[in-house]
Amino acid sequence: MDLIAGITRQLDALAAQSLTRRRRTADSPAAPRQVVDGRPMLAFCSNDYLGLAAHPKVVAALREGAELYGAGSGASHLVSGHSRAHALLEERLAAFEAPHLVDARALYFCTGYMANLAVLTALGSDPEAMIFSEALNHASLIDGARLARAGVTVYPHGDVAALEAKLAASTAPTNIVVTDSVFSMDGILSPLPALLALCERYGAWLVVDDAHGFGVLGANGRGALEHFGLRSPNLVYVGTLGKAAGVGGAFIAAHASVVELMIQRARPYIYTTAAPPALAHALLASLDIIEGEEGRQRRTQLAQSIALLDSELQLRRWQRPRSHTAIQPILIGANDEALQVAAHLHAQGLWVPAIRPPTVAPGTARLRVTLCASHTEQDVAQLAAALNTLEQKLAPEQLERNAA
Ligand SMILES: *Cc1c(COP(=O)(O)O)cnc(C)c1O
Numbered sequence: 001m002d003l004i005a006g007i008t009r010q011l012d013a014l015a016a017q018s019l020t021r022r023r024r025t026a027d028s029p030a031a032p033r034q035v036v037d038g039r040p041m042l043a044f045c046s047n048d049y050l051g052l053a054a055h056p057k058v059v060a061a062l063r064e065g066a067e068l069y070g071a072g073s074g075a076s077h078l079v080s081g082h083s084r085a086h087a088l089l090e091e092r093l094a095a096f097e098a099p100h101l102v103d104a105r106a107l108y109f110c111t112g113y114m115a116n117l118a119v120l121t122a123l124g125s126d127p128e129a130m131i132f133s134e135a136l137n138h139a140s141l142i143d144g145a146r147l148a149r150a151g152v153t154v155y156p157h158g159d160v161a162a163l164e165a166k167l168a169a170s171t172a173p174t175n176i177v178v179t180d181s182v183f184s185m186d187g188i189l190s191p192l193p194a195l196l197a198l199c200e201r202y203g204a205w206l207v208v209d210d211a212h213g214f215g216v217l218g219a220n221g222r223g224a225l226e227h228f229g230l231r232s233p234n235l236v237y238v239g240t241l242g243k244a245a246g247v248g249g250a251f252i253a254a255h256a257s258v259v260e261l262m263i264q265r266a267r268p269y270i271y272t273t274a275a276p277p278a279l280a281h282a283l284l285a286s287l288d289i290i291e292g293e294e295g296r297q298r299r300t301q302l303a304q305s306i307a308l309l310d311s312e313l314q315l316r317r318w319q320r321p322r323s324h325t326a327i328q329p330i331l332i333g334a335n336d337e338a339l340q341v342a343a344h345l346h347a348q349g350l351w352v353p354a355i356r357p358p359t360v361a362p363g364t365a366r367l368r369v370t371l372c373a374s375h376t377e378q379d380v381a382q383l384a385a386a387l388n389t390l391e392q393k394l395a396p397e398q399l400e401r402n403a404a
Pocket of ligand 1: 110111112113114116140162180184209211212240241244248249250
């Protein structure tokens, strides 16, 4: 049993570093008040920022979609799995992002992970091309860059000058800059206007992964491009639909020629079964909400919760990145302390995940609080009070005193 022993050694090494991950099982829909492993919890961990995952209109549309189109798509998009629901969704998404793109077209994917693999492998298919990847990019962008034939160079987090030096020195026929819009583990925005200016100057693509911006940022919820007021033919936009849109899947919106290239060449698009059409049908209902008055109200509620958490938290030892988004991390540092804090919160019925390496850099283990439009003022105040108390209770000098 040497094979099994080898695996056990790897798992033991993870456990020794407090890096073992465990799943909790939800017994009710994604919502701040959720039954988890049979127990009622107040959750601050979902990316369902607008509270659409269990919205009655979206759930009804999913049911209607199943009646109209059945449960599954039956095949990949290029064979026979491309349904009217997918086509209508792509038209809606292209129109939604059109103010920020030139000759916009959209393409729906099963997941954001696959959309990112598709964009980078298709745009970066030439071994002579070069991908410029931001240091804090999401794992799916890192994997997409690895899978592409193009060369890859990583530029330091938020460092526009370092990126410019790399672009200026590049002799590649195709240059592709790729970044998260909202960094998923610290909630901070990428300097997209400066990046786009560079990309236009050097004739490079700017691929923006707006997983945490779509639906949330911008007055109309169009995301990071609307937030910054950007428009350019160099932009390739990736929006995901399992977070603020509450359902699942993702899309690319870009100049029609880019989308046509994806359809012809992107293996993560071509060689997979199309997502169930009912999901696309449900997403049309999500978009109705995001684009309408209710979406605006939900974005306002979310902004109020973000401001409230900021004013209620009184932390001295644990650091907080200057995030103005729904992602509100609390940097703790050591893996075991982050786990301890999460466990104390859990004992109080508060569900906040501890994020550890390799998702974040070693020594920067953190709690990742995410806020949703459906959190109440009391929810946010309860979390802040618990964190304020725990920081003091778990302080090293306090622990020694407790032991003495
Ligand atoms: C969640 C996420 C993805 C992946 O999207 P899925 O639809 O969940 O596969 C990609 N990029 C970022 C930044 C994300 O946070």
